[in-house]
Amino acid sequence: MSELGINMHRCSFQTEKCGKTKSSCWRRILVCDFRAVLIHFSGNDSAFRLLLDFLFLNPSLDFPPPPSISQIVSLCILGLLEEWQGYYINYKLMKKKVKQYAQQMEVGTQDRRHVLKDFSRMLDNQIEKIVLFLLEQQGLLASRIAKLDERLDALQEEPEISQITELREAYRAAGQDLLRLLYFVEINAIGLRKILKKFDKRFGYRFTDYYVKTRANHPYSQLQQVFKHVGIGAVVGAISRNLHELQDRQGRSYLSIYDQPVIPLQDPVVDSIKAAVDRLSNSTNFLNFLAQHALIMQEELPAPIEEQVDDSNYHFMSLILNLANTFLYMVNTYIVVPTADDYSMSLGAAATVCGIVIGAMAVAQVFSSVYFSAWSNRSYFRPLIFSSVALFLGNTLYALAYDLQSLWVLLIGRLCCGLGSARAVNRRYISDCVPLKIRMQASAGFVSASALGMACGPALAGLLQTKFKIYKLTFNQNTLPGWVMAVAWLIYLIWLCISFREPPRENEENAPQESNQVQNDTLENGLHQPLLITSLEKPSDEDDDPEVDDSEEAPEESRLPVTSFGAAYRLLTPSVKVQLLIYFMLKYAMEVLLSESSVVTTYYFRWSTSSVAIFLACLGLTVLPVNIFVGSYISNMFEDRQILLVSEILVLIGILLSFNVIIPYSVVQYVGSGLIMFVSAEVLEGVNLALLSRVMSSRLSRGTYNGGLLSTEAGTIARVIADGTITLAGYLGRSMLLNVTLIPSLFICVVSIVATCYTYNSLY
Template sequence: MVAFGKKLKERQILEWQGYYINYKLMKKKVNQYAQQIEVGTQDRKHVLKDFSRMLDNQIEKIVLFLLEQQGLLASRLAKLDEQHDALQQLPEISQICELRQAYRAVGQDLLKLLFFVEVNAIGLRKILKKFDKRFGYRFTNYYVKTRANHPYSQLQQVFKHVGIGAVVGAVSRNLHELQDRQGSYLSIYDQPALPLQDPVIDSIKAAVDRLTHSTNFLNFLAQHALIMQEEFPTPVEEQVDDQNYHFMSLLLNLVNTFLYMVNTYIVVPTADDYSLSLGAAATVCGIVIGAMAVAQVFSSVYFSAWSNKTYFRPLVFSSVILFVGNILYALAYDFNSIAVLLIGRLFCGLGSARAVNRRYISDCVPQKIRMQASAGFVSASALGMACGPALAGLLQTNFKIYKLTFNQDTLPGWVMAVAWLVYLIWLWISFKEPSREIEENHIPQESNAVVVENDALENGLKQPLLISSSEDKQQDEDGEQECDESEEASEDSHQPATSIRSAYRLLTPSVKVQLLIYFMLKYVMEILLSESSVITTYYFKWSTGTVAIFLASLGLTVLPVNIVVGNYISNMFEDRQILLASEIMVCIGILLSFHIIVPYSVPQYVCSGLILFVSAEVLEGINLALLSRVMSSRLSRGTYNGGLLSTEAGTIARVIADGTITLAGYLGQSRLLNITLLPSLFICISSIVATCFTYNSLY
């Protein structure tokens, strides 16, 4: 177990140690407050005011040192600018190289300063969270709101690094101009700007992005994978490539993800016809589609546990099971057996290796490309979702070979069986099992969220200030006894959860609400997609090909929507604002989907479905981004990790949604649409209400 205070100290620059937030002192003070309140020698108001004053002093110390260092960097840059101007008159290669090195040295020192700010921001968030947990009062909301919004805010210097941007710009511009541009006069301000070739600028940009939480398309897309990154910044000198990284193995993981999503959605346009051909009702398509999700509820757990020891074997097992499952799915037609059909889909669900795919990226891909790999994981899923229905639309044929029937119902099974067989051969030849040292050396990310709830200090004074500390005590690095609530057995612990029960105990109200939102959006999307064939056939007489085009078109919106949200919307509004707005848009999409009085039309169905699907896609990215921030660091690794919990929440939602379709089908196809939309509306409204109650904790 590595204490947070010790980790914080290890990341400090030695000569600047006196200027960092004194986390150790503040933690001792929190313990003293607890003891004083227990014996009645201290009151609530004094504790809150005294702790606020202590934080103010710590932040002022950090900010004054920060301003001093900015001044020193600015002075060095001013002298270098004079040399730069002189060189423009009589340029010499050797002097240009020396000047470039001097600017790089300033860049390295600037990077150190950015790391200084980031480590202090992490320490500040952590001590605020510790205070809130220890006393049962959400002090953070009061402190951040009163300090951050004040015109003389020093807190903004820590969280928004005010003033550093000018230094970043000066270093970037001059290094850009000193590169050999072969007569070009373009600068960093011209569009399109020429790319910088200096690695220190890339490191500075990454550090600035982390501090401002600014996002781009890749970053936003990668958040969908819920693959957590390291909490503490890594100095440039420590950033080395992982020699055990194997690109082909990563590619095979992404192909597995793609094929599985194709396998999931390739049957959607034809599942109702297949059910009818076997003597069942069209709405049994809900069970046919959902059988895969039912099995995935269990497969996610054992695949996650299996990936603790190996990646190759579970991928081989997954491919074999999926090959068998698709063969059974295809043979059900000639056997005239709905049972064989369902067993085939259950086998396909038992082969779901998404937990392995996610763990491989988290544990075996170097930090510098992990975001791109995570985005690749999400892109492969999105493309598979679009390609599945599109491929089904192309398989419109009917012929026999011996006694085997090949038609629009069975061809999805045959095609996917061949695909998994080819993949299995490729996997056996090309996959390289990574060293387990990678996972052992992997540092999990702490939740970096500041937990906030109440609006004012006065509200907090009415709340209980001390939670009993008789339970969950543990020795910290100073030999003190420290209490923590059950949401984390130890604030400083990095041990993963060892059971479903221990994982559940780590779920705070904020995490539970985010998982509810994830459940809701997956439920709503599954209702829309799974019943699309039945609904459109009943109301509009659509063919299988038309349904396939509609579903493929929905799937193709995923990447463009993420580009818009990742590059623009997420940088204009807070995540929690986008979250709430997206939930409301999903609710509007559901309301527009109801069939009430007037004849149901194609424009109404298509427009409402598009609004619902796109809003749910936006909601998913923001939801998982917030979930990764508010989730305990103990859920970042191990079998029962955050990725598994979110996968289980989404999978259970799909199972219930598909079951709802089948049960509603007994009341007749004329009532199917409205009956399945009612629980969607109820769950959506519940998630909106829950979001409002925990809104201030999503900071």
């Protein structure tokens, strides 16, 4: 603690005496002080966090605002062990090499083949350097743990408490060194991904696909050892098991329970190691897999600072209100599906007009998602108020259309409901205002609320099979869904006004934009220096590369969100486009299955509204059990891209089995094929969004035009087209409806499978 105080006092003193601007002087002192503290850092995680908090969060220090979280953590990790500096990926050298290749190709002194060969060789050398060092450090750690195991075996049944404490601290120190090694691998994996993206963007060549394809599947490949931990699991298991055993022995060594100190059930070091291993190996569990459906993107290598910032904005009841909004909206979407065809016929339209009735909500959602996403930059409360009012009015109009005998009132009501879609706000609230430590649970809650709403909507419609009149208002199976949802949204609106708390936004409102940008640039330029004093003696080394890096790795631009769909589209790599196509395909197939279910089952099987409602509710109830199974077991046994491809093939099989050809159409065929298609699409959605969040540019993780909005728009447009297809196919007659609507699903599914195979090796 005293050393931290001395360092900060020296920093403040030198800043006051500095003859240059405070920002530039702060830059030099920051680098020196980080190095001074980090080379003495012996693994005391709490002291290290305290230093970061003091440097970047103390409002009494009039220093420029901090850089991004990922920059801070990356730099701090790089400085943890000075002797490791030579083993990191030399990103700066490769970046200059890419620029040099571009200049040489412009003047014609180099051809593309030579560039690819030379850059591939450079990458191979960098990866070999990383992997050999990784294996060496693993060996040292293994030897160290083996010696500690010998000391543990030598302990008697009732050893001295001091011996147990000493041995426990030795295991913790080994665990902290393992954690540093995991961060070392993760930093290099991030650097490798970034330089590959940079090369592709500069030359317009699919080098990433070529490089991963030729290296990842080779028997002597070292690439997978960077992206997947090798041998780390045994070390993690040994450390956690022995720490737990020592904790038990220490507890038995005390004479009384009152002598025992309060010890956490699991050592924090073990928790940190397991989190790092999971992040590095892409292994997952049910909660993580479920959270991936929300596509709430997070920064790489999140730091403790982020948790403290988030805590000030977090309000539990506000989170519950956002999840309730998600649940009610999904109920509102699917509660009309079992009765939409009957409602259309009662107003004098064809049964297949149900496609327009159901799809009108999705049409409006295409536009509402954009303005709600932009609105959430300034407020969360006002968009939710608007959403509740729009949905209350929309459902009221939907219910009144029966007595007014107006199809237009019905459609306007559904459009109003779509204009109240605040899912972009719900996602944004979780991303911005929920602490990192519970963000995964909140994201899983978002998906669970959606799945529950999808199941409850049709089930509720099945219960509303009654008919009565109050004054001139008719209440029956067609109008009751509208009246019930109108009352639900009115109650929600009152609850919202009473309980919601708007998160504070003082920093965004009070800080001058221009001043902050200048200060950010100044500090970032300083933080690009290596954390070594020797680097400060060679400032020209940073200035000899005047390249303006416009790629996604550029620190200044990577922190700025895109401002238009055009800018967002330019950031989409082929892999991202394929993932969005897959998302479009699965939403199209699911919408066709759900929206035409009432028409198809009535025509082929003479099902009642209650039977259709039960079928749709059962489909919705499969979401959580399937995700539990996939998230807990399947995703830990296979790679995401393997699950992705298999799920697409299963969706294709479900579509093929749904066609009515040759043999008479049966309930078993319809229900079985629908179940295969729906369950496979649900699994596909989770894996697809997980891969999408990894291959998408970090600039799309925030702002109005973020990754969540792009996926929402892709899915919503798919639903609109699917519902429109149902209505158009209705003109060919009910007998043709099923096969005609399945043909586009089949075509898009085949195209998405081909595209997945084409980009398969870039999905990592």
